[in-house]
Amino acid sequence: MSESKKTRVLFIKHLNSSFIRRDEMLLSEKFTIDTYLLRTIKGLGVIRELIKLLLFLLRNISKHDVIYIWFADFHAVIPVILGRLFHKKSIIVIGGVDAAYVPKYKYGTKTKLFGRLSVWLTTKYANLLLPVSQFTAEALFKNVSTHLGSKSQIIYNCFEPDSLIAKTSPRAIDVITVCLASREKTLYIKGVDFFIEVARAIPQLNFTIVGLSGEAYEFCAKKAPSNLKIIGPVAHSKLQNMLQNSSLICQFSRHEAFGLALLEGIAAGCFPIGYNFGGTKELLYESEALTIDTLSVTEAKIQIVQAMNVETSKITRIQQQILPRFTCKIRQKGLEKAVESQYLNLNKKS
Incomplete structure (x- = not known):
């Protein structure tokens, strides 16, 4: 030895x-x-x-x-x-x-x-x-x-995915974000308040937030438009299933050290869109993922609508560009x- x-x-x-x-x-x-x-x-x-x-x-x-x-x-x-x-x-x-x-x-x-x-x-x-x-x-x-x-x-x-899932169409959830939070202040750090406003601006798509509880859940429930679904914390297996049934994953954190949920979404075949700042910027660096340079609802709307029509091959390339680095x-x-x-x-x- x-x-x-x-x-x-x-x-x-x-x-x-x-x-x-x-x-x-x-x-x-x-x-x-x-x-x-x-x-x-x-x-x-x-x-x-x-x-x-x-x-x-x-x-x-x-x-x-x-x-x-x-x-x-x-x-x-x-x-x-x-x-x-x-x-x-x-x-x-x-x-x-x-x-x-x-x-x-x-x-x-x-x-x-x-x-x-x-x-x-x-x-x-x-x-x-x-x-x-x-x-x-x-x-x-x-x-x-x-x-x-x-x-x-x-x-x-x-992050080590069990397997890589190519995008399949159609997927039940259009746009998803993951945020484990029970306190209202965490919502601002993770950009969930911004995600809600983006959902309101794109009524033709359905949006989902996963992982909220306590005052964070109550805050979002009061603010949510009709096309936004809020789900509490779920078992990891259920989260994987939800990601595999989502077309896009967004991460708009104002402060993000790394972003494991974003990598999980990419592995599950979600097209990633992120705020070009902090750890999110590092994850999506030099890939074909889409980013927004400011927390602008208009800018996010343009990127989300564009991403809804991407080809499966592009998501496969993004998986190859990002996941091997981590x-x-x-x-x-x-x-x-x-x-x-x-x-x-x-x-x-x-």
Whole structure:
């Protein structure tokens, strides 16, 4: 067994999202992974959970070589500081919200005082930062510190479709967007308010929003025109089925770190239209997908009407132009090199 296979990675997270679990799976193919999931509880209960994390780390940190954390937030402070004290290298994946600072919509970890302190401490004392896109890296340097560039490495998030679906005609849903949101402010960040206005401007087509709940659902239900259907969170298998029955997928986010839902739609044979900004711009770069340069209803209407008539061959080309750039094999190799580099640096100093 090679030395790298003996490397023990302590994987710390406060969310159990599918893209985070995917990193666990990718890293586990080469390293021994031990995972700690911090329960996120509102109020004073979080103090109890942080104490549990502290005790766990004091018992276990010496058994590991590298600490790997998703998001530079409150849950990363104790692991990063203890990593320094115990001479363990720490890696933080910068996922987007931790790099963002959009006070108008109260979006970004930095918009709260404790979050601001958490981002500053964790990015300062972590050994390596891994932004999931160029846009996220630039936001990190702008909103946190320009000095972080020297210890940052962009490794794109990844998507691995089960299969590629060519466009079939007709599809029941004309235009779809995916937004997992329960709070109204998230709707503005993800451009759902704009999507509603676009739907209103094209009454001859039907539109669908998937993933809303709580106040976000209620807000959209009040604003929605008759040709717009709002659906709550659904199982992933049902979402795939809906995408395979949609002609177009739109992503009009005002701030988007990456955009997995857009890639899922492309793999399902949806023609993509996006706001030419942030992570969306990076995904659609140098492809035959359509973009809008401003959040203009008129501009979006023109692109959507045009896209409804595209040939299947064009969607197939878009799949070939975009999806190979974000395979999980590419991310896996990048993450393995990142972990190995920190482990080797640790041994050199030992």
